[in-house]
Amino acid sequence: MKSTQQLERQLKRRSKAAKLEIWGRLISLTALLLIVAVVVGIIGFVASKGIATFTSNHVNLWDFLSGKNWNPGITDAHGKPEVGALPMIVGSFLITILSAIVATPFAIGTAVFMNEISPNKGAKILQPVTELLVGIPSVVYGFIGLSVVVPTTRALFGGSGFGILSGTCVLFVMILPTVTSMSADALRAVPRYYREASLALGATQWQTIYKVVLRAATPGLMTAVVFGMARAFGEALAVQMVIGNAALMPNSLVSPSSTLTSVLTTGIGNTVMGSLQNNALWSLALVLLLMSLVFNLIIRLIGRKGRLQ
């Protein structure tokens, strides 16, 4: 009997290991809660500021989303402030979609070369190059865009050279490494036995790549492209340097226009907190935030669909 009690006491005593266990959980839980608090805080702050345009300044949401004139300091003939965000929304989407369309074939082609055609050279040369491209600060991209791309566009198409075309060129180079390395990951995740099965059936390597490997990697490749688009949509500095920053509906690819981000970076320092001009910019930020949430959602959905297959 005595020994049973003794054993029970020994087993029920909080050992050092058990205490460490609790500490470990506490520390990771704290880290998690902190991150959640920061994210919720940011979303809450941007949302409360962004909504102020519609609640305290009584701007119609539809006017904001569909209006073509952006001039928050001025009121129009009806006494309403000119806060039409459509030119920026269109600019952002246009530049994002165009750069994704241009970057995708190059990225997938590079990923196929790295992974399927020449894995050794791919790992030795292309991997460090793509990683280096990711690491270049966006101001450098913007500067190169300003001093190389803009003059080239000007020489080829006339006008000032600033505009969506120049922005697309810069963003194409900026998102290329992201899309490439994520595409390479997607290809790497295709099991080796798919390739073996195809080759053993007498398929050539190229047939194997486009009939089996690329098909199997499609969800991953789509995720890569959406990630690239999310990056393009959110890029501010480099785009701002080459797009011309005119809040006008883009009527051609080589006329100065603007994106949500470029208007934000140029405008936010020049407005007074709480004023309509300031609140209108926060509304743009809210649109940006919601869009990146949408991009995240799309990535999730693709991932889930890929797993179900």
Added chain:
Amino acid sequence: MFVNNDVTNAMAKEDRHVIKLTDPEHPVILSTEGLHVYYGKKEALFEGDLQFASNQITALIGPSGSGKSTYLRSLNRMNDRIATVTGKIMYRGVDINQPDIDVYEMRRRVGMVFQRPNPFAKSIYDNIAFALRLRGVTDKHQLDEIVETSLKQAALWEQVKDDLNKSALALSGGQAQRLCIARAIAIKPDILLLDEPASALDPVSTGQLEDTLLSLKAHYTIIIVTHNMQQAARISEYTAFFNQGRVLEYDTTSHIFTNPSVQVTSDYVSGNFG
């Protein structure tokens, strides 16, 4: 002294015993001469000289790492990008281990089924039609017909005939492996190479797979790598025993399992090592 020595040699088992095939009803369809395989500088297969009889099942047995899978994968040049293979692989009188051989055309004649069932993430129908479509077969009737006969030959038709458009990934392991066999025979190869096709299957599926292989013998020459010695004994006519990168013994299956000529073979098949 010398006489005594000779006597002991004759009593002892041989070091190596490889027969040449002479059965006129099942002529040699594939043979290897002086086959060596190197992974980089490391030699994985030192000697693999075998002959394979047409419309018969030949089993390749041996402990892990003995080179039997390496040998098998060399036969349809699946090792091309991984290893260096020297020597001759004679297929119906042509050396298919030459650089100017069109490996894609050759693999149509020498098909392969792998250890792990590896159907594509496509429908059952598209899995089987895959290789045919690559070869430009687009006629729906022709495709339907070949899909049906291939599935029937692989003894899978009755189970899947109503689900041809369902994903092949929903099949059980045994069904998936038979689908892989159906996919391989849809292009009517001459020879079917199987690399431990039953090692991922339960006993019931294994039995069904073996029945399938026995029925396929009428149309194809089958070479199978297996870890399961009962399986080799059950289905094969000839057995080759691999050890440490060498073919130590090659003879009829009954010879290998009842009265092997090499001591190591005897130890292996009686379960004393490996």
